[in-house]
Amino acid sequence: MPEHPLSLSAGCVLDLGPAEVVACAAASGYDLAGVRLADPRAQRDAVARALARHPVDLLDVEVVRLGAGPLTDHDRALAETAADLGARFLLTVSDEPDEDVTTARVAELASLLDGAPTRVALEPMRFTGVRSRAAAERVARAAGVTVLLDPLHLHRAGDDPARPADPALTGYAQLTDVADPATTPDDLDALVREARHDRVPPGEGGLDLHAFVAALPPDVPLAVEVQSDRLAASTAPLERALMLRRAAHPFRGGTP
Template sequence: MADHTPPGHALSLSAGCVLDLEPAETVGIAAASGYDLVGVRLANPRAQRDAVARALADHPVGLLDVEVVRLGADPLTDHDRALAETAADLGARFLLTVSDEPDEDVTTARVAELVDLLRGAPTRVALEPMRFTGVRTREAAERVARAAGATVLLDPLHLHRTGDDPARPADRALTGYAQLTDLADPGTTPPDLAHEARHDRVPPGHGGLDLGAFVAGLPPAVPLAVEVQSDRLRATTAPLERALMLRLAAETVLRGTA
């Protein structure tokens, strides 16, 4: 495992930082750039599983999460089930889940189905709230997670965009892990929040979010997934250089909280 990270929170390279790579390549880049953990986004989980498993066996990083189950009003799809089964097979700590269904009871039922699928596996369902999805707020995600037996994934960008205070202490019993990212201009709200989240993030500590206060409000030692989806960085830096730069930026934030 990497020995660079300041004590307290293991760092993971999120898939979104290097979407120009195949999932198995992401594992190697995470190891080469000094992360403790890695996340992968699987478009075809059954076809990609073996390559990711080989990469994990070859490199000293653990698998934090598999992305992403997008829930709706309909029952779980074969793709949803394949993602859950593959996450369990690979030993992922979490299955990253979002819901596009605004009916909280329906979302709770769907999350509970995923939880049942993963019963006995090392993988837990992590529900991420975002303003542009059906589960918009931290409070809504916590209600669903509490009822369904899941966990919550917190991202300071999404908390800020819902008007929540990222520094507000997280629920220790429900928060499985968190993401570390930043916004260039938190005071300005763009017309398309989904586009901002998927294309315009900046490295931790390079924007205006108070990430030190966010980290201080998290449960001790929860993993932190560095999540910086940035068209600019993708166009100007190679994946290894990008991953290393983002790790160093995250570590600078964490040292400031020590």
């Protein structure tokens, strides 16, 4: 079985700018990179230059956060820039609990990408409006987009990360771990802190990542997503990226 392509997510190296993430991904041996853009139009050219210089492709641009209201100029700028850069996916979450409203907003966002190589990838998280995998898949089917699967978020929502993923809906997946999956944080704020500050490298926690990856379609990319205050404080970005790539290798299939 071929290896899953491996991407360095922006969250692993938040101490780097977007163009630097691309360079770091290349220097540490990843196939792909993901960037988080605070000012998409202003940052676009630097990222484009980095992609032209380095042998990595752009997996995703982060992050559109949808609400009940219409798409914002920032949302539109992210979609425009993702398409201009040739990103495979535009990572999207929804803070709107009404599924019909979310579906309409996601479909509107997807329409901005008509003709582009970029697709919307909707990520379910227990602390957002789209809490479960089933809800994300319903929205994705209705809006014609894809779903991004993260084993930590699936586990915390009570979903089974090892359930076979629908190849028609699964855009890509994230590879991450958590030190104590058996103990669920007691409130949503604690879940947010865990996801944004306390992840651990793949294989150093308790999630069954082999089962998670085995349930994925064989060709989907794996984005290493380890947001960790501990690692950020103790390792430089390149060292961190290299360490996380090595940690991810046993789970990507094929040979290391």
